[in-house]
Amino acid sequence: MTSDKSIVVFDELAIGDRFRVFWGFIWRGLLITIASALVAFIIGAILGFVFGLVAHFLGWPPDSIKRGGGILGGIAGAVVGFSMIWQYIRWLFRAKWSGYQLRLVRQGA
Numbered sequence: 001m002t003s004d005k006s007i008v009v010f011d012e013l014a015i016g017d018r019f020r021v022f023w024g025f026i027w028r029g030l031l032i033t034i035a036s037a038l039v040a041f042i043i044g045a046i047l048g049f050v051f052g053l054v055a056h057f058l059g060w061p062p063d064s065i066k067r068g069g070g071i072l073g074g075i076a077g078a079v080v081g082f083s084m085i086w087q088y089i090r091w092l093f094r095a096k097w098s099g100y101q102l103r104l105v106r107q108g109a
Contacts, residue, residue, distance in 0.1 A: 007105060020097045028091055036084040043080060044073050 010018065048069050055065045093102050 008100065013100075017098045017100065021100065024095055024097045025092065028088065028095070032084050032088040032091075036081060039084070040077050040080040043076050047072055047076055 010021065013021065051069055051072055052065055055068060060068070095102065
């Protein structure tokens, strides 16, 4: 343990507090996973529909529409995934568990 009494290592927590921290990570992770899937589905459906409609009216062949939709869907999925992970990390740093809060400590400080 360091000289700063406010810094606590996970292994030094009481069993109950460890479980609360563990559970806080788990339920938030599950919720972010479900939200990410729902948001990706909704955005993917909207973008896919609009892209398919526009490509069809431009006379693109069906194979090109499928390929373009797949590429667009992959990009949209990556953007949604990264943004949801970002929100998850922000959420964890703002959360409080039994009077504790996750903080970063610069090495050597």
